[in-house]
Amino acid sequence: xxxxxxxxxxxxxxxxxxxxxxxxxxxxxxxxxxxxxxxxxxxxxxxxxxxxxxxxxxxxxxxxxxxxxxxxxxxxxxxx
Amino acid sequence: xxxxxxxxxxxxxxxxxxxxxxxxxxxxxxxxxxxxxxxxxxxxxxxxxxxxxxxxxxxxxxxxxxxxxxxxxxxxxxxxxxxxxxxxxxxxxxxxxxxxxxxxxxxxxxxxxxxxxxxxxxxxxxxxxxxxxxxxxxxxxxxxxxxxxxxxxxxxxxxxxxxxxxxxxxxxxxxxxxxxxxxxxxxxxxxxxxxxxxxxxxxxxxxxxxxxxxxxxxxxxxxxxxxxxxxxxxxxxxxxxxxxxxxxxxxxxxxxxxxxxxxxxxxxx
Numbered sequence: 001x002x003x004x005x006x007x008x009x010x011x012x013x014x015x016x017x018x019x020x021x022x023x024x025x026x027x028x029x030x031x032x033x034x035x036x037x038x039x040x041x042x043x044x045x046x047x048x049x050x051x052x053x054x055x056x057x058x059x060x061x062x063x064x065x066x067x068x069x070x071x072x073x074x075x076x077x078x079x080x
Numbered sequence: 081x082x083x084x085x086x087x088x089x090x091x092x093x094x095x096x097x098x099x100x101x102x103x104x105x106x107x108x109x110x111x112x113x114x115x116x117x118x119x120x121x122x123x124x125x126x127x128x129x130x131x132x133x134x135x136x137x138x139x140x141x142x143x144x145x146x147x148x149x150x151x152x153x154x155x156x157x158x159x160x161x162x163x164x165x166x167x168x169x170x171x172x173x174x175x176x177x178x179x180x181x182x183x184x185x186x187x188x189x190x191x192x193x194x195x196x197x198x199x200x201x202x203x204x205x206x207x208x209x210x211x212x213x214x215x216x217x218x219x220x221x222x223x224x225x226x227x228x229x230x231x232x233x234x235x236x237x238x239x240x241x242x243x244x245x246x247x248x249x250x251x252x253x254x255x256x257x258x259x260x261x262x263x264x265x266x267x268x269x270x271x272x273x274x275x276x277x278x279x280x281x282x283x284x285x286x287x288x289x290x291x292x293x294x295x296x297x298x299x300x301x302x303x304x305x306x307x308x309x310x311x312x313x314x315x316x317x318x319x320x321x322x323x324x325x326x327x328x329x330x331x332x333x334x335x336x337x338x339x340x341x342x343x344x345x346x347x348x349x
Contacts, residue, residue: 059259
């Protein structure tokens with residue numbers, strides 16, 4: 001597995017576990033707001049968990065407009 | 081009457097074993113509007129009478145969503161609707177002067193004050209945490225001053241207290257980019273004194289408060305006065321700048337956008 005794929009996979013696993021969605025229902029191009037059924041406060045919760053998990057700092061403005069797992073993974077990968 | 085216990089609609093407090101615990105519990109995330117302000121004023125009046133029997137004060141939220149998401153922007157927007165801008169600004173000034181009085185009372189309290197944080201600690205919530213002597217945060221706490229996106233500056237005393245407590249790089253980053261950061265980063269920059277596991281901040285704050293009870297109060301009070309001066313002049317200046325900015329049309333547009341937003345990310349700067 002490449003680093004990018006590994007990052008994406010870890011994000012999907014973390015999101016599935018945190019928001020209690022079956023992992024197999026999540027795909028890289030899903031809109032995570034819709035698929036996970038989360039609001040802005042929960043999105044911040046997810047952001048915090050991802051920062052801790054990957055030990056990175058993700059300024060909010062880098063995620064402006066990002067709503068799918070694949071793009072999210074690429075933004076995280078760029079900071080690893 | 082000391083009023084050692086109170087249960088209100090937005091907050092409650094209790095004095096027990098020398099520790100006052102102030103719990104915030106207004107859904108969805110302890111937004112500070114006129115009712116919270118009234119109850120906070122009630123609290124600071126009671127605090128004056130209770131503090132001779134206490135050595136510590138803990139502020140915390142009972143809500144999972146977070147400590148406090150800041151000012152109640154929906155109430156602010158509704159209140160300003162249909163009002164001439166200068167009249168709306170006068171109302172805002174009065175609100176700010178009252179909340180500053182509350183913040184200054186907690187900041188200058190002879191007790192050692194601890195903010196026990198979880199989740200969202202934004203805007204006015206961040207400012208409430210900044211009046212405390214110690215900040216204990218669970219690792220999911222998140223800090224931000226999102227006022228920039230409304231065309232405003234923080235108005236509950238945030239800027240002078242940030243400048244008092246933190247270095248320029250982080251103060252400017254927070255205030256000029258409107259970004260948020262988590263508890264670990266907050267500890268790295270000197271804002272938070274302890275980071276604990278999720279849901280553990282109140283327990284850790286209680287442990288700290290118990291430790292504080294072992295020391296001589298007069299020494300603790302003298303130390304606090306020496307290391308934590310209150311920037312009164314800058315606090316007054318902040319109100320003036322906030323009210324000047326508030327009269328601009330851009331602020332009404334920003335508030336309207338926030339209040340009417342169906343965006344999934346209204347809290348994201």
